[in-house]
Amino acid sequence: xxxxxxxxxxxxxxxxxxxxxxxxxxxxxxxxxxxxxxxxxxxxxxxxxxxxxxxxxxxxxxxxxxxxxxxxxxxxxxxxxxxxxxxxxxxxxxxxxxxxxxxxxxxxxxxxxxxxxxxxxxxxxxxxxxxxxxxx
Numbered sequence: 001x002x003x004x005x006x007x008x009x010x011x012x013x014x015x016x017x018x019x020x021x022x023x024x025x026x027x028x029x030x031x032x033x034x035x036x037x038x039x040x041x042x043x044x045x046x047x048x049x050x051x052x053x054x055x056x057x058x059x060x061x062x063x064x065x066x067x068x069x070x071x072x073x074x075x076x077x078x079x080x081x082x083x084x085x086x087x088x089x090x091x092x093x094x095x096x097x098x099x100x101x102x103x104x105x106x107x108x109x110x111x112x113x114x115x116x117x118x119x120x121x122x123x124x125x126x127x128x129x130x131x132x133x134x135x136x
Contacts (some may be wrong), residue, residue: 005128006049008086008117009054009063014088017051018062021088024033028120029083030071036120040082041070049086050123050131052112059095062130064088091134106130 008028010016020026031037039086043049043066051062068085075081101107107130123131 003125004042004044004066005050005123005125006043006047006066007050007121007123008061009052011034011055012053012057013055017053017088017091020051020062020064020086021091023088025067025085025087027083028086029059029081030072031081031083031120032076032079033119036118037080039080039118039120039122040084042122043069043084045069048089048128050128051088053095054119057095058098060092060101060135061095062088062091063132094131094135096131097133100134101131104130104134 003097010105031040035110047066049066050060052060064086066084070082070084073081073083073130101110102113107127110127111118
């Protein structure tokens with residue numbers, strides 16, 4: 001079965017990559033967009049996830065995996081929200097900036113470029129491979 005590929009965003013001032021690495025695993029909750037929530041629900045254990053620093057930095061800094069599939073989120077009393085558990089895998093040798101991504105014609109259709117406000121998004125296998133190459 002083919003793996004899924006995803007990208008999640010976090011502001012470094014809220015939840016930085018370094019904290020994620022220290023904690024090793026985290027519950028990815030607090031998502032309040034129906035499209036992003038549906039993406040969380042589509043994640044499967046073992047899928048690979050790019051970790052993106054939004055607002056400050058604007059770059060993909062690390063690689064994670066889905067360690068537990070979507071469960072109902074407990075941080076909100078209102079709405080039908082979900083959370084997944086993510087496990088930190090490794091930092092990219094070189095962060096891949098949003099400017100790099102936008103300037104690479106192979107990535108022009110990446111959701112990070114076309115749906116920039118979405119906090120949890122699918123990534124194609126080809127896009128994922130290109131990002132890993134750029135991050136070497």
